[in-house]
Amino acid sequence: MTESWWPVLAVIAVVVVTFVIGTFGVRVSRTTSDFLVASRSVTPLVNASAISGEYLSAASFLGIAGLVLTYGVDMLWFPVGYTVGYLVLLVLVAAPLRRSGAYTLPDFAEMRLGSQRLRLIASVLVVLIGWLYLLPQFQGAGITLHALTGAPSWVGAVVVAVVVGVTVATGGMRSITSVQAFQYWLKLAAISIPAVLLVGAWFRHGAPVFAAGDWGTPLSGYGGRDYPVYKTYSIVLATFLGTMGLPHVLVRFYTNPDGRATRRTTLVVLGLLSAFYVFPPVFGALGRVYTPELAGTPAADTVVLLLPGRVFGGWWGEALSSLVAAGAFAAFLSTASGLSVSIAGVLSHDLLGRTRRFGDGVRRFRIGTLVAVVVPFLLALVAGQLDLAQTVTLAFAVAASTFCPLLVLGIWWPRLTVRGASAALVVGGGSALGAVALVLAAGPFTGFVGALLDQPAAWTVPLAFGTAVVVSLRTRDRVPRATSAAMVRLHAPDELDLRR
Amino acid sequence: MHPRTAAARTASRRGVRRDVRDQTELGVTMLTSLRRTQLRLAVLVVLGVGVVVVGIPLVFLEFPAVSHARVGGLAVGWIILGVLVFPAICGAALAYVRHAERNESAFVDLVERS
Numbered sequence: 008m009t010e011s012w013w014p015v016l017a018v019i020a021v022v023v024v025t026f027v028i029g030t031f032g033v034r035v036s037r038t039t040s041d042f043l044v045a046s047r048s049v050t051p052l053v054n055a056s057a058i059s060g061e062y063l064s065a066a067s068f069l070g071i072a073g074l075v076l077t078y079g080v081d082m083l084w085f086p087v088g089y090t091v092g093y094l095v096l097l098v099l100v101a102a103p104l105r106r107s108g109a110y111t112l113p114d115f116a117e118m119r120l121g122s123q124r125l126r127l128i129a130s131v132l133v134v135l136i137g138w139l140y141l142l143p144q145f146q147g148a149g150i151t152l153h154a155l156t157g158a159p160s161w162v163g164a165v166v167v168a169v170v171v172g173v174t175v176a177t178g179g180m181r182s183i184t185s186v187q188a189f190q191y192w193l194k195l196a197a198i199s200i201p202a203v204l205l206v207g208a209w210f211r212h213g214a215p216v217f218a219a220g221d222w223g224t225p226l227s228g229y230g231g232r233d234y235p236v237y238k239t240y241s242i243v244l245a246t247f248l249g250t251m252g253l254p255h256v257l258v259r260f261y262t263n264p265d266g267r268a269t270r271r272t273t274l275v276v277l278g279l280l281s282a283f284y285v286f287p288p289v290f291g292a293l294g295r296v297y298t299p300e301l302a303g304t305p306a307a308d309t310v311v312l313l314l315p316g317r318v319f320g321g322w323w324g325e326a327l328s329s330l331v332a333a334g335a336f337a338a339f340l341s342t343a344s345g346l347s348v349s350i351a352g353v354l355s356h357d358l359l360g361r362t363r364r365f366g367d368g369v370r371r372f373r374i375g376t377l378v379a380v381v382v383p384f385l386l387a388l389v390a391g392q393l394d395l396a397q398t399v400t401l402a403f404a405v406a407a408s409t410f411c412p413l414l415v416l417g418i419w420w421p422r423l424t425v426r427g428a429s430a431a432l433v434v435g436g437g438s439a440l441g442a443v444a445l446v447l448a449a450g451p452f453t454g455f456v457g458a459l460l461d462q463p464a465a466w467t468v469p470l471a472f473g474t475a476v477v478v479s480l481r482t483r484d485r486v487p488r489a490t491s492a493a494m495v496r497l498h499a500p501d502e503l504d505l506r507r
Numbered sequence: 508m509h510p511r512t513a514a515a516r517t518a519s520r521r522g523v524r525r526d527v528r529d530q531t532e533l534g535v536t537m538l539t540s541l542r543r544t545q546l547r548l549a550v551l552v553v554l555g556v557g558v559v560v561v562g563i564p565l566v567f568l569e570f571p572a573v574s575h576a577r578v579g580g581l582a583v584g585w586i587i588l589g590v591l592v593f594p595a596i597c598g599a600a601l602a603y604v605r606h607a608e609r610n611e612s613a614f615v616d617l618v619e620r621s
Contacts, residue, residue, distance in 0.1 A: 083588035091556060094596050098549045098603050214580070225567040225574045225584040239564055247560075267611075270604050277600045281593035288589050419546050491530045498542045499527055500611035503618060 014155045014312075017329035021193075021336045025344075026170050028186050051268065055275035057184045058259045060191030062089075062276075063283060064140075064342035065147030068194060068335050070396030071284075073308035075291025076301060077394075078230040079222040081239055082291070085396050086284035088246025092403070093280060096251040097273040102266035103418045103497035110261050111349065112254065112410055113357055119417045119493050122425040128432045130357035132409050134379075135440060137254045137350035140402040141383035143395045144343040147308070149387065151335050154309040155328075161388055167336075168384045171343045175351060176376040184262060187345070190337040195283050197334025201315045201327045202286040205293050208318050215296050222295065230303060234458040237465065242400060245464035249403030252410025254353070255345035265501040290314055308395050311335070351375035390447050400462070401443045408435035408467035412475045418497055420479075421490050427479025435471025439463050523618050541614045545607060552603050559595075563587065 067089060074082040109115035113129040116122070148167040149160030209215070221227035228235040250256060263269040294301060294310040297317050301307050312335065315327035354375035359365040365374055412431045416423045442463035446452070452460055459466065487493075526534030567574045567584065576583045 080582070080584045080588065083585070087588055087592050090593065090596055091560070094556065094600050095553060097600055098552045102607070223582045223585065226564060227574075236564060236568065240561070243560055247556075267608065270607065274597075274600050274604050277597050281597055285590060285593060288585075292585075419542070419549075491535060494542065495527060495530055495534070495538055498538055498545065500541075500615050502612070502615050503524055503527065 011316075011325045011328070013325045014329045014332035017333040018152070018155070018336045021333045021340070022166060022170055025186065025337075025340050026174060051272045051275055053184065053188045054259075054262055055272045055279055056188035056191040057262070058187075058256075058272065058276050059279040059283070060187040060189070060194065060337075060341050061255055061259060061345040062093075062280070062342070063191065063194050063338055064399065065144050065335070065339050066396040066399035067283070067287065068198065068338040069147055069151070069308045069311050070143070070394060070399065071287040072290035072294065072311045073301075074394055074396050075288045076294040076298075076310050077303050077307045078232050079227070080225050081227075081229075081232070081235055082396075083288055084239055084242050085246065085400070086287060088243055088403075089250070090277065090280045090284055092246050092248070092250025093273060093277050095247050096256070097270060097277070100251050100414045100418055101260065101269045101273050104257065104414065105260055105263055105269040106266045106497055106499075106501070107493075108496075110258060111353055112252070112257055112413075113353060115257075115417065116413060116428065119497075120423070120425045120428055121487050121489055122429070125425055125429050125432070127357065128429055128436075129410075129413070130353045132405075132432060132436050133254045133353045134350050134358070135436075136252070136402050136405050136409075137346045137379065138383045138386065139405060139443065140253065140255075140399060141343055141346050141350075141380075142386050142390065143393075143398040144339045144346075145384055145387035146390075146398070147395050148336070148339045150306070150308055151312060151332065151339075154306070154312050155332060164384055164387050167339050167343055168380050170340060171347050172376055172380040175344055175347045175380075176373045187341055190341045191279060191283075193337045194334045195279075197330045197337070198283065198286040198290075198311070201331055202289040204327065205314060205318055206289060209293055209296065233453070234455060237455075237458050238462045241404075241458075241462035241465035244468055245400055245404040245407050245462065247407075248411040248468060249405075249407035249464070251414055252406030253402070254349035255342070258349055258352075259345070267501050287311070293318075347376060347379045350379035354378055386447075393447075393451075397461075401446070404462070404464040404467065405436060405439040405443060407464050408439040408471045411468065412471045416472070416475050416479075421494055422479055422483060422486055423475065423490075424479045424482045424485050425487065426482045426485065427475045427477075430478040431471045431475035434474045435467055438470060439467040442467070527618060537614070537618070541610065544610050548603065548606050548610065552599055556596075556599065 067086070071082065071085050074085060104115065107115055107118050109118050112133055113126045116129040117126045145164040145167055146160070148163035150163070152158050152163035152166070153160045221229045226235045226239065232238065260269055260272075263272050290311045294314055298310055298313055301310050301313070312328065312331055315331060316324045318324070319327060351372055352375070355365075355368070355371035359371045359375060365371045409432050412435065413428050416431075417428065442460045446460050451457065523533060523537065525531075527538055528534070573583055578586060
C-alpha cells in the first residue's frame with residue numbers, strides 16, 4: 008500500500024479515457040464489412056500495435072515479473088512462449104486463415120467442414136476459453152487496486168467488469184483500433200521506462216547480488232516447484248500452440264485486407280511483442296534485491312507496481328508508480344474488452360440465436376455481453392488466487408488442445424473429416440478443461456499427477472491431434488465434398504484474385 | 508487424349524487461373540503442389556524452432572556448468588531466454604515471410620504465363 012493517490016488518479020484517467028472513447032467514440036463500425044473498410048485506412052504498424060495492445064494482458068504486464076520473482080529463470084519461458092506462439096501462428100495459420108474470410112473460430116469450422124454441429128462445439132469452446140482468460144484479468148485488477156489503495160480485491164474486478172461490460176454492450180470498443188494501438192505504446196512505455204531507470208538505480212547501488220541459492224539456475228525447481236522439466240516443456244507446448252486458438256486473436260486479423268498483409272502485420276507484431284517482453288523479467292529480478300518479501304506470496308504479482316516506489320522515493324517514485332499502474336489497467340481493459348467482444352459475439356450469434364426468446368441481434372449481443380462478463384467476474388470472486396500467468400497458461404493449454412488441431416489440420420490436411428475434428432475438440436477440450444476445473448476447484452495438487460493437471464498441455468495436445476487423425480482416417484469416406492474448394496480458397500495467392 | 512493434355516491445351520490460351528478457380532484436375536494439382544511447398548517451409552521453421560526450444564532445457568540438464576556460467580556478470584540462461592531469443596524469433600519470422608512470398612509469386616508467375 009502506498010501513501011500517495013497519484014497512481015490511483017492515473018488508473019482513473021486510463022479508465023475514464025477508455026470508457027469515454029469506447030462509449031462515445033466512433034460508433035459506425037459494428038459489422039464485419041465496416042471492419043474491412045476501416046482496415047484500408049489503417050497502416051500495418053497501427054494494426055500491429057492494436058493486435059499487440061490487445062494481446063498484452065495482466066499475465067504479461069504483472070504475472071511474468073511475479074513468477075520470475077518467486078520461481079526464477081525457468082519462468083522466462085512464459086514471455087518466450089507468448090512470443091513464439093505468434094511465430095507459430097504466422098507460419099502455420101496466418102495467411103490461410105485470413106483468406107478463409109472467417110471472423111471467428113466457429114466461422115472457420117463451418118467454412119472448412121460445413122457442419123453446424125461442429126460450429127456449435129467450437130462456439131462452446133470459444134466461450135469457455137474466453138472465460139478462463141478473462142478470469143485473471145479481473146483478478147489482476149483486484150490485486151492492483153488492493154496494492155495501491157488497500158481496497159478489497161473485488162473492487163478492482165468490479166471496475167473492470169463494469170467498464171468493459173458497458174463499452175462492449177454499447178458497441179464501441181471493438182472498432183477502435185487506434186485505442187488498442189495507443190494502449191500498446193502506453194504499456195511499452197509503462198514497463199520500459201521504469202525498468203531502465205530501475206536498472207540504472209541498481210548499478211548506482213553497486214549492483215547488489217540478486218539472490219543466493221538456485222533462484223538463477225535453470226530447472227532447479229526453485230521456490231518449491233516440482234517436476235520443473237515436465238512443466239517447462241508443457242508450458243512451451245501450451246503457449247506455442249495455444250496462441251492461434253485464442254478467441255480474441257483471430258478477430259483482430261480480420262482487419263488486414265488480405266493474406267499477404269496478414270503475414271506482414273504478424274511480422275511487425277512479433278517485433279512489438281519482443282520489444283515488450285524484454286522488460287517484465289527485469290522487475291522480477293530486481294524484486295529479489297529490493298522486495299524479496301513478496302516472493303512466494305499472493306502479492307508477488309504486484310512487484311511491478313511496488314518496485315518503483317520502493318527504489319525511488321518522493322515524487323519521482325510516485326510518477327513511476329502512476330505510470331506502471333496506468334499500464335496495468337490498460338492491460339486489463341484492452342484484453343478484457345477484446346475477449347468480451349469475441350465471447351459476446353459467439354454467445355449472441357451461435358448460442359442465444361438458436362431460439363427467438365432473446366430478441367433481435369442488438370439485444371442478444373447485450374445479453375451476450377452481460378453473460379460474457381458476469382460469469383468470469385463471479386469466478387474471480389470464488390476461485391482460489393492462482394498466479395496470473397499460470398491461469399492464463401491454462402487458457403492457452405485448452406486452446407492448444409482444441410483449436411490448434413482444428414486450424415492446423417483444417418488448413419493443411421485435406422483428409423480431415425467433420426467427425427475427426429469434432430472428436431478432437433471434444434476429447435482435447437474435455438481433458439484439458441477437466442484438468443483446469445480440478446485445479447481451480449480443488450487445487451493445487453502435488454506429485455506427478457499434480458504436475459499433469461497443473462500443466463496439462465503436454466498430454467492433451469498430442470491426444471487431441473491423435474484423435475483428429477485417427478477418427479478422420481476411420482471416416483475417410485466422409486471427407487466433405489467442398490474440401491477442394493476450401494483448399495483453393497485457403498492457399499491460392501491473393502494476387503491471383505480468383506473472383507475475377 | 509490424356510485429360511491432363513486436354514487441360515493443358517485449353518489452359519494455354521486463357522491462362523490457368525480458371526483451372527485453379529474451378530478446381531480442374533490441373534488446377535488442383537498445381538495448387539496442391541503450392542500447398543505442399545508452403546507446408547514444407549512451415550514445418551522447416553517449426554522444426555527449427557522446436558529443436559532449439561527442446562534443446563535449451565536439455566543442454567541445461569546435461570551440462571550443469573552451462574547453467575552456472577556467466578557472461579558479463581549475467582547467467583547464461585538469463586541472457587539466452589531473456590534477450591537473445593527475441594531477435595532470433597524475429598529473424599526466423601522475417602526469413603519465413605520472404606520465402607513464403609517468393610513461393611507465392613513463383614506460383615502466380617506460373618499461372619499467368621502458362
